[in-house]
Structures are given as C-alpha cells and as structure tokens.
Amino acid sequence: MTSHRPETLEHAPLGRDSAYPEHYDAGLLYPIPRAANRAPLGISEEALPFVGEDEWHAFELSWLNARGKPMVAVARFRLPADSPNLIESKSWKLYLNSFNQTRLESREALIATLEADLAAAAGAPVTVELFGVDDAALAPQRLPGDCLDDLDIEVNDYTPSAEHLVVGEAIVEETLHSHLLKSNCPVTGQPDWGSVLIRYRGPRLDREGLLRYLISYRQHQDFHEHCVEHIFTDLLARARPERLLVMARYVRRGGLDISPWRGTPGETPPLPLRLARQ
Template identity: 55%
Template sequence: MSSLNDNTATGSVLGQSVAYADRYDPGLLFPIPRAPNRAALGIGETLPFHGVDVWNAYELSWLDPRGKPEVAIAEFRVPANSPAIIESKSFKLYLNSFNRERLQDAAALRAHLVCDLSAASGADVGVVLTVPERFANASIGEPDGESIDAQALDFDDYGPPDADLLRRSDEATDVCESLVSNLLKSNCPVTGQPDWASVQIRYEGARIDRAGLLRYLVSFREHAEFHEHCVERIFMDLMRRCAPTALSVYARYTRRGGLDINPWRSTLPGNPANLRGARQ
C-alpha cells in the first residue's frame, strides 16, 4: 500500500495502462492526502463540516471455497475526516484482485474490505454488501428538492468556478429549502475525462439567488478536480458568499468502471441516504 507522505495523483495508476492482478492484493490501493487540496480552499485541520464519501461498487466478485464465482454490490462509507481519499482506478484494480480469490463467504470478503480500506484512508470505513438474493430490493430515486435547471439563462462561463456568481436574494425572509441541479460536470485532474453529477443543496437562512447558483454550478464544467474536492469547494463558497445558518451539499456522480462516488458535506452531523439515481 502506498505511503501517504509522497502520494500525488500523477504518481498513481490513474490514466496508465496496467495489467489486472489475478490474486488479492491490498497493495494496489493508492491513497491521496486530502490536506493539500483543502489548504487551497482555506480548510485547516479542524474541519468546518461533517461529511462522508459514499462509494458504490457494482462489479465485485470472488470465488467460494469450491471455486464457484460469487457476486455482490458493495457500499463503502469513507469519513470526510479521514486523512486520505482513495484514488478511484486503484480502488477498481483492488476490487478486481478478488476475482480469482477463494474466500469462505461474503463475511470473509467484507472483513478484508474493512481492514484494507480503513488502512488506506486512515479512518474506519463502513462496508455493506448486498448479495443477489437482495438485488430486487434495490430502488432508484432522485435527490429530493426543487430543480433550478429550467431557468432561461444565457451562459458563457465554463470555468474556473466563480464564487462571485453566488449571492443572496434581495428577499428579506429566511427560508429552509432543498435545491437540485443535474448540470454539474467537472473533469478528472489527471486524465481529463468528464465527471457527471446531480447535486443537492439543502440550506437554511437568507434565500440564495437561483440564477447565480446555477451559473456557479455550470462554471465547474471545464474545472479539473476530484469529486470530493469539488463538493468541498461548493460547500465553502456557499458558506462564505451566502452565509446560510445550515448547509448540506450532496453530489451523486455517475459511475465509471463500476464505481460511483457520492460526497456529502454538512454543517450538521448525520449520514445521508444512499439512493441510486437514474443516471447511476
């Protein structure tokens, strides 16, 4: 497993052609420290938010003791206060290293996942496995809230993200509302591949100007940053520009290579629901 002291995205397997491991190998996991990106946003050791990164893995398989393949869907919850994120391609390679590994049962697999991912991220990672007998219970739904995407606006700013677009409405009355946009897009900072997401913004306080909010979200369109850091940038910009009394930002990114990443940051403690969206 890579050291946190010298890990950068450019030193990972991201964007490189690599061979898939044919046996279980936790050393494939590549942690990337959160601190440098947070420092650029003015975030220190004491975090201004609670949060979690919810990952879903749809391509997970291993062998039973007799060599028969087994499959499951996995949910991982990485605390936002963990020292590191796990680079997504290394995560995929790690999960695929179980493909020819014989394990006693799903509980044995989960034990490996909890141990390895917690060690890589530096915090206790929650792992839930859904076996085929429970696949039918899975449901699809969209983030709760009022869409801001139908506004008739002209756009010509696609990056970098412009926090000056955010402002309070002229209305004097405070509100408690949930706003949703399906138009968030950013790019992988290493490969340049597009990352697509729906984002939910729940807040209390002075009403946020919706035209400015939508323009701000669209200004991420050519921005290169990891999912987790995009959400933290949105959270920090909203807090600084609009000063809500309570705020939660939850982005549901579409999957790539069988994995989706869904960061949640909030002024309030909690654990968000993990409802798969139609695009996921």
C-alpha cells in the same frame, strides 16, 4: 503486498496502462492526502468546517467461494470526510478486481478484508455493505426539492466563480438540486457527470445565480470529493447559512460511482439514495 502510503498523483495508476491482477493484493490501493487540495480552499485539517462522507458503489465485485464457484455482489462503501486520505478510484478498481480469482470462506470474510484494507489506506474506519445485484435497496430514486434545470439562463462562464452566488434578505429553508453538474478528472481529463443537492436554512439564494455557479464547474478539473468541498465552502462563505448540506451523486465510471456529501454539524443526507443514471 506493499504498504499503504500517501504519495503524489505523479505515481498514481490513474491514466496509465495497467495489468489487471488475478489474485488479492491490498497494496494496489493508492491513498491521496486530502490536505493538499483543501489548503487552497482555506480548509484546515485540524478544524474542518463540515461533517460528511464519501459513499461509493462498486458494481464489478466478484470472488470465488471456498469451492471455487464465482460469487458476485454490489458493494457500498462509506469513507469519512475527516479521514486523512481519499483513495484514488482506479487503484480502488484494480484492488477490487484482485479478488476475481481469490477464494474466500464467506461474505463475512470478504467484508472484514475490505474494511481492514480500505481503513488502512484511508487512515480511518470504512464501512462496507454487500447487496445482491437485484436488491431492492439499489432501486433508483429521485432527488428531493426543486430542480433548477428548467431556468432559462444565459451562461458564459465555465470555471468556478463564487461571484455568481447572490443572496437576498429573506431567511428561507429549502432544498434545491440540479443534474447539470459536470467536472473533469484532474489526471485524465475525462468528464465526470453528476447531480447535486443543496439543502440550507439562511438568506435566500438567487436560483439563477446558483445554477450559473454549478454550471461553472463544467471545465474544472478536480476529484469529486474536492468539488463538493469547493461548493460547500463557497456557499458557506457567500451565504452564511445557519445550516447547509451539499451532496453530489456522480455517474459511475469503471464500475464505481461516488456520492460525496458535506454538511454543517448535525446535518445528514437523504441516504441511501441512488439516481436512475447511476
């Protein structure tokens, strides 16, 4: 087993051929420091402008019980936004697959192992829940608030630009969402499809401008977590709301989906919540 240490993407398993492990190996987890991507947004690790979590679901989790019988579950992980590292998704998948031929005494033993390994990689406590594959807690739901997607707008800009964000003088409290979010993996260029929810109290956001802004991520290459932080910091700077919550629900890839959220202190998202296409 290798030790956990943040490195650059140059050595990450993402975008490379990989031999899938047959036995447990915590050293497969690949941490990536958050600070490098936050610095260009003016985010200081010592004074984060938000609270939040990265919520992951794993749909390809299996292990052997003490008698060698395969067990399966869906796992939900919650990684705090103030952890020094995020965990690269392909390394996470390889790590989870390393349990496929590993015998464990109980579900509790699996949870304890997952929490310890993920916390070591992230540099902060990570919570783990296991669900049966037909558990009602995983049933799809709908995002609350008004959907922006039926607005008839012209779009010519597909790289993030806060110039699209326009606010009025009226103070409102509203929840808006869109299913048109798309960004791209910063290593492989593969598309990442998602939905985004914005809940705020402050000067009214022009809805057409907000939708153009969200669509402008369409050719942007970045991790899911950093896209959400980018949206949050742009909205905070341009609209100066009293309260703000930004939450994305990304479609799964490789058996993993991720739903990061960032909010001003005191804000909490409508969790747990999963969408039909997740």
